[in-house]
Amino acid sequence: MTVLDAEVKISLDLQDIVDSAAAALEDAPAVEIIRWAAATFGDRICLTSSMSDALLIHLVSKVKPGIDVLFIDTGYHFAETIGTRDAVQAVYPVNLINVTPSRTVAEQDRDLGPRLHGRNPDLCCHLRKVEPLNRALQGYVAWFSGIRRDEALTRKDTRIVEWDAKRQMVKVNPIARWTQEDVDNYIADNGVLINPLHYDGYPSIGCAPCTRRVAPGEDPRSGRWAGLGKIECGIHA
Numbered sequence: 001m002t003v004l005d006a007e008v009k010i011s012l013d014l015q016d017i018v019d020s021a022a023a024a025l026e027d028a029p030a031v032e033i034i035r036w037a038a039a040t041f042g043d044r045i046c047l048t049s050s051m052s053d054a055l056l057i058h059l060v061s062k063v064k065p066g067i068d069v070l071f072i073d074t075g076y077h078f079a080e081t082i083g084t085r086d087a088v089q090a091v092y093p094v095n096l097i098n099v100t101p102s103r104t105v106a107e108q109d110r111d112l113g114p115r116l117h118g119r120n121p122d123l124c125c126h127l128r129k130v131e132p133l134n135r136a137l138q139g140y141v142a143w144f145s146g147i148r149r150d151e152a153l154t155r156k157d158t159r160i161v162e163w164d165a166k167r168q169m170v171k172v173n174p175i176a177r178w179t180q181e182d183v184d185n186y187i188a189d190n191g192v193l194i195n196p197l198h199y200d201g202y203p204s205i206g207c208a209p210c211t212r213r214v215a216p217g218e219d220p221r222s223g224r225w226a227g228l229g230k231i232e233c234g235i236h237a
Helices: 005-022 030-044 057-064 079-093 103-112 121-137 181-190 195-198
Strands: 045-048 068-072 093-097 142-144 161-162 167-173
Touching: 005 030, 005 161, 005 167, 030 045, 030 057, 030 142, 030 167, 045 057, 057 181, 068 121, 079 093, 079 195, 093 121, 103 121
Parallel strands: 045 068, 045 142, 068 093, 142 167
Antiparallel strands: 161 167
């Protein structure tokens, strides 16, 4: 068997795992989903976090302490987001990995012109979020994500366990079925760390230049890339 044949077989085997697990775990509690993933993938699974809160980190680290947590440090984050990252590293039993783009903000400004996020937000997100994450995920076969079906129309069909075709790996979404009320209750009941920007009118937190406060009654994600006709950075789409 050639190396290519072996890679194809591994890919097909993983897709079989996804199909059976997605059905079996659809109604399972988040902790049970996490236990299954940890037992199935061992140290070949990691967790990604935007540091909006530490809910998923809290959940996963109880089952798998020491798990790798990937944080994409775009160079454009709010100070509060960096502070939340540092607090997570101090409080939770995880191995936090700070992932950076191949260019600094200054180098990107030099090469592509300033304020790329305003002129071509898709390209900026790709360079500062998607590409660094893709690079960081190499070496893993699965990753935990905290996305939920109720966050956006683009996420309404999220499966508990999915095949991430772009990255040829398994994506596990333990809280996909949770509502915002479920999230709020879990955070309050367990004293989970949360980005303080949530208390200042930012229900959805991205990079500082592309995130604004949301008025009462507005869609929680309406503050992301406001006026640009963009609703996803590209990581989950």
